Amino acid sequence: MKEMAQREREASSNYINRDLSWIEFNWRVLEEAQDVDTPLLERVKFLSIVSSNLDEFMSVRVAGIKDQIKAGYIKKDFTGYTPAGLFKRIMKRSTKMVAEQYKSYRDVTRQLAKEGILFTDYEDLNMNQRKAMDSYYHEIVFPVLTPMAVDQSRPFPLVHTQAVYLAVVLMKEGDDPEDEPYFAIVQVPSNLSRCIEVPARSNSKKHEFVLLEDLIEQHIHTLFSGYTPISVHGFRLTRNADLTLNEEGAEDLLEEIEKELRRRRWGSPVRLEVQKGIHPYALNVLQEEFEITENIFEIDGPLDLTYFMKLAGSLKGYEQLRYKPVEAAYPLELADTEDIFMKLKQQDVLLYHPYESFDAVTDFICQAAFDSQVLAIKMTLYRVSGNSPLIQALASAAESGKQVTVVVELKARFDEERNIAWARQLEQAGCHVVYGLVGLKTHAKITLVVRQEQDGLRRYVHVGTGNYNDSTAKLYTDLGLFTSHMIIGEDASALFNEVTGYSAPHNWKAFGVAPTDLKDKLFEKIRREAQHALEGKPAHIIAKLNSLSNQQMVEELYEASKAGVKIDLIIRGVCCLRPGVLGLSENIQVISIVDRFLEHSRILYFQNDQEPEVYLSSADWMTRNLTRRIELICPVFDKHLQETLIRILELSLGDNVKARQLQSSGLYSRIVNEKKPLRSQFEAMKIKSWKKKPQHHEV
Known part of the structure; x- marks a missing residue:
């Protein structure tokens, strides 16, 4: 009844709140994980996406709301919410969503077990499997672990955002059980696989996995000789990840962003996730240290289900549990030509990813890089893949003497470090790298190629709805337009001139x-x-x-x-x-x-x-x-x-x-x-x- 009354109050406004609308979107993602018509390993991926979406939402949107509350901001937004009222509503809906997510997790893991993919407790392993896991722990895991005690002489260590830790409550051998216990934390190594495959049982084709944190918990006594572990439970902290840049005062934007990324490690705590049944003493220590009393989620299951994405991708076989692969077609209009520019002189070409291959965009840039008639290439980069062929092509073009200008957006959230690396690599190759305009992110997706032809200079343009990222082009629906239309070319030149130089606002003819x-x-x-x-x-x-x-x-x-x-x-x-x-x-x-x-x-x-x-x-x-x-x-x-x-x-x-x-x-x-x-x-x-x-x- 309370929920219905709240909905009626919300509906009395002409507007839906942005953050509550986002939560409804993430519910729709969760529904895909619950849909029995969705292939089982794809349901696993959707569960992972729900977690990664919620991580970003908490570290950016909820962090901003908490900052407003802390600053005493009480003005209502245009949807009728004060920051405090909105935070309360977000907490209620998010808590309900997470509970539903883990209910779905339990259902999905039951279905996986029926297909021979099991998450097994250490206690349920047979003798040979235990020996293998014990060896893995002592040879691989133990040398990486660092137990960190917290007491008067050892302050609380830095807890990294969204990393999984174990909170360990201990008693010294011979101490009175009524004495205050000891406390330590252990980070679950993020550079080791979260899901450890166990050797198969005799005559079994099933794949069994043990979670890394469960294996560490089983051997926690090896880290604390002379002490008796009373309880071991996981926790995970989410910090404020929104960058606060002083662009006006920054002499070097790249250096300023690098400094801010280092400061992000110390961002104020926003959310605390703890494993169900955590020891009250451990919870109290964590709350005091992180100064967090709200936005605490008690999780009935493994923390951070984003590991599910890697598992679903790494499992060999089980094709019947996945979507059938999509073979992206090379655009018909370009498939019968070795000269993309000649084709684009004759007609415009539209690409629809992922149904049509991003290779056509890569080929366009590569041909421009090695075409002796091309004088200049100008391009915006917002998010690119980890091993982007476009970066290599642009570097090659610059090294061959072409004018190459790349507008790299260093402030693309959570891709800042990668973009800094790309910017440095392009600069070393001789590209002109521009970091955009103060106070503005460059989010437009456009490439301009200027080519000297028999009848004069001609501009070729690619405009896209998505990033120049060959990886996400296989996962996102996006569109791209190739054109040599004169008006679009003129506008493209004017746009780059405004971003890279001093230009009065252009009278746009097309854009x-x-x-x-x-x-x-x-x-x-x-x-x-x-x-x-x-x-x-x-x-x-x-x-x-x-x-x-x-x-x-x-x-x-x-x-x-x-x-x-x-x-x-x-x-x-x-x-x-x-x-x-x-x-x-x-x-x-x-x-x-x-x-x-x-x-x-x-x-x-x-x-x-x-x-x-x-x-x-x-x-x-x-x-x-x-x-x-x-x-x-x-x-x-x-x-x-x-x-x-x-x-x-x-x-x-x-x-x-x-x-x-x-x-x-x-x-x-x-x-x-x-x-x-x-x-x-x-x-x-x-x-x-x-x-x-x-x-x-x-x-």
Whole structure:
């Protein structure tokens, strides 16, 4: 009843709170782990994703809310929450989610056991298996362990964020049991496998695993001779991981970020996870040390289920428990040519990852790097893979004398260290490396190649909705556009000039660019649709995004809905707009799709009185994207490619297998109708059959 009353109070606001909306998104991820139609090892992965999502949410969003509470901030946000009230609500929903997650964990491990994949307690191993595990402990694990006592002469050691530790309560041999016990902690080594495979039993094909922390607990006495362990329980601390940079005063941004990364180790505690049944003395010591009384999660199971992702990926065989692999097709338009530039002179090319291979992007950069007619390559890098072939190609291009400019975003959260390494490697190769503009993250995904041809200079551009990352391109749905369209090329040059030099704001002919004019351009297009509706003309907006949380944007959409515009929103994650409210948003539908691949592509469609405009975008409709980042929207001029993008939108809107619809209450429900089952991601695997012969533009 209390939960229902709370929901009714929340529904009285015209807006859904951003952080509570995010929690609903993570619930949808958890539902995929619970779905019996999802292959079992894929359910394991979804359980892991729930944990990693929650880790980032706690270390960034909840950390920020706690900072506001500590500073005495009591002003309500536009959704009606004070920081303290929001924190209380987040705690309630998160606690319920974690309990449900571990209930799902127990169900999944039971199903894994039926398939011959078991997590076995040490006590249940046979004699030969115990000998093998004892040997592994003494030879591999024991030399790595460092027991750290806590007493008057030895202060509490640094506890790393999101690492698993054991809290050990001890009694000295011969002491009175009523005396205060001793306390120590042991870090579970993160550089050893969390899941240790046990030798198989005789005539058994089953795979058995023991968790590393359980093996350490079983041998904990080897670390404390002369003491008797009373209890051993796991704990895990999450610290504030949000960087606070003084960009204005930093002489060297790279060095400033490196300093801040070191300070991140000492970030203020935000969340404490403890194993169920932890000794009261151990819990009291941890609470006092970390000065944390709220946001304590008692976990009924192993801490940190992110290890499940590695396990699911490392198990050999069991193909029947996984999704069938997707063989990414090389784009048909480029498959029959060895000269990408010649093809792009004739036509634009659209890529849809992961159904189409990211190799085409790599080939584009590599060809540019070794083409003697290419004079310059300019590119933005936000997140790249650990062994990116793009980095090697850019370095080779610079070494061969080409002008190579790379805008590396050092502030890409949790990728800062990797990007610093890339920046240094590119600089050593002779690339011009730019770290963006003070106070702004460079989030636009764009590459510009300038080539000297017989008829003069020509610009070739790639604009994407996702990062230049060949690894995530296999896991995320994203779009990329190759074009040599003159107007787009001119805008691309102007964009790089603004980022790397001193340039007055450009009068964009094709792009919309944040933070200067993107928001205003979007408002203009939304208002144009509203005017068409008021004039009795067909008016329709479709937007496929990751998040929608900017208050002004929500209000513009409300006004368009009241004018009669049909609005379809495909929002994977956070959505602060409340659809289906009479007199406010009855013409707005919001759906979310959580499936095998992470929905990441951003597509905008405006009907524009039967002259449709379709855009690709790097930006979500969040305040940070519209005001504090360099973002862009890029038009797709080719009519056939527009049709392909509209078809992608229609597929998402027609999904009745994995799509959930946002209700005006703020809750999501699965779409149920009498139509033939349509799973948009699986249908998208047939993309090759949609592609019609593209329209050739003038050379």
